Amino acid sequence: MSLNKYSDVELVRQFKSGNTSAFDAIVQRFQDRVFRLACVWLYDEQQASDAAQEVFLRGYNGLRGFRFQSAPFTWLYRTTRNVCNEFNRKRRAEPLDYEPLDPGGTPDRQVADAEVAQRIRRLVSVLPERQREVVMLRIFEDLSVAETARTMGCREGTVKALLHKATQRLKVSLESLGFTS
Amino acid sequence: MSDEIQDLKQHYRRVKAPPYLATRIRAAVTGRSVRRPMWVPLATGITLVFGVLSVMLIMQQQATQVITPIMPSLTMLSRLTPDKPKVSVPGMTRIRSVKTPALPPKPNLERAKQPQSNFQFEEDDPRETNHAYI
Numbered sequence: 001m002s003l004n005k006y007s008d009v010e011l012v013r014q015f016k017s018g019n020t021s022a023f024d025a026i027v028q029r030f031q032d033r034v035f036r037l038a039c040v041w042l043y044d045e046q047q048a049s050d051a052a053q054e055v056f057l058r059g060y061n062g063l064r065g066f067r068f069q070s071a072p073f074t075w076l077y078r079t080t081r082n083v084c085n086e087f088n089r090k091r092r093a094e095p096l097d098y099e100p101l102d103p104g105g106t107p108d109r110q111v112a113d114a115e116v117a118q119r120i121r122r123l124v125s126v127l128p129e130r131q132r133e134v135v136m137l138r139i140f141e142d143l144s145v146a147e148t149a150r151t152m153g154c155r156e157g158t159v160k161a162l163l164h165k166a167t168q169r170l171k172v173s174l175e176s177l178g179f180t181s
Numbered sequence: 182m183s184d185e186i187q188d189l190k191q192h193y194r195r196v197k198a199p200p201y202l203a204t205r206i207r208a209a210v211t212g213r214s215v216r217r218p219m220w221v222p223l224a225t226g227i228t229l230v231f232g233v234l235s236v237m238l239i240m241q242q243q244a245t246q247v248i249t250p251i252m253p254s255l256t257m258l259s260r261l262t263p264d265k266p267k268v269s270v271p272g273m274t275r276i277r278s279v280k281t282p283a284l285p286p287k288p289n290l291e292r293a294k295q296p297q298s299n300f301q302f303e304e305d306d307p308r309e310t311n312h313a314y315i
Contacts, residue, residue, distance in 0.1 A: 140190055170183075
């Protein structure tokens with residue numbers, strides 16, 4: 001049976017039982033989401049690949065002791081946040097300003113991805129940290145309210161309240177930044 | 182939700198991890214040793230410390246046994262009978278009754294009328310002392 005048909009929990013169970021191919025499947029399944037989050041959380045998207053690699057390296061050891069008290073993506077998301085915070089601390093994070101990407105020699109797709117990450121970063125930079133998390137998980141990662149609440153470790157009502165405040169602020173931010181559809 | 186955010190979301194979901202990322206992760210995982218639990222080095226250190234302390238205690242006990250001889254108890258010491266000397270020792274009565282030789286008589290020396298002195302006093306000149314009786 002192909003590992004791609006397993007659920008997230010089953011994949012982790014397979015990995016815990018010693019199936020190393022299951023870890024490759026976990027990487028394939030979550031690498032895009034982890035990379036996207038790293039692009040937005042990091043002030044330097046050039047480090048997003050390094051951050052994503054570090055997340056999965058920690059997952060290689062950490063998921064062996066996973067107790068299934070939360071979803072596997074919750075564990076990966078929190079690890080991504082921690083790794084990005086460590087990277088930013090090392091880099092001595094600067095205020096969130098627009099950083100023009102040097103396109104010299106960079107493939108077009110990577111340039112486009114970097115620009116998208118920069119736009120999102122500028123957009124959510126006006127939000128407090130908890131509202132930023134809600135926007136990233138609920139809107140951009142398209143998690144449900146329940147999944148967002150579990151990932152953030154709060155109640156569903158809190159997620160809804162944070163989301164309402166965040167969208168109000170985003171409307172003002174979009175107008176001021178001149179975003180157009 | 183505003184159109185701008187929807188548009189941004191669609192662009193965001195199209196962002197993909199670079200193709201080399203999975204290869205790098207696999208290579209890093211293969212070369213990396215499994216992290217030991219934190220308690221293993223701690224337990225090893227504690228065991229080593231206890232072992233060294235035990236060896237030192239044993240060595241110290243052996244050293245004290247060599248240096249300090251076994252002391253007999255006072256009960257044992259009281260039961261010991263002293264060895265009598267082979268030479269006969271006279272008693273105190275015999276020692277007191279031993280007569281000592283008589284001392285020689287004291288010399289009958291004439292008492293010196295004048296103190297012995299090598300210093301010769303000069304007689305006073307009457308002219309110096311005559312005025313004193315006036």
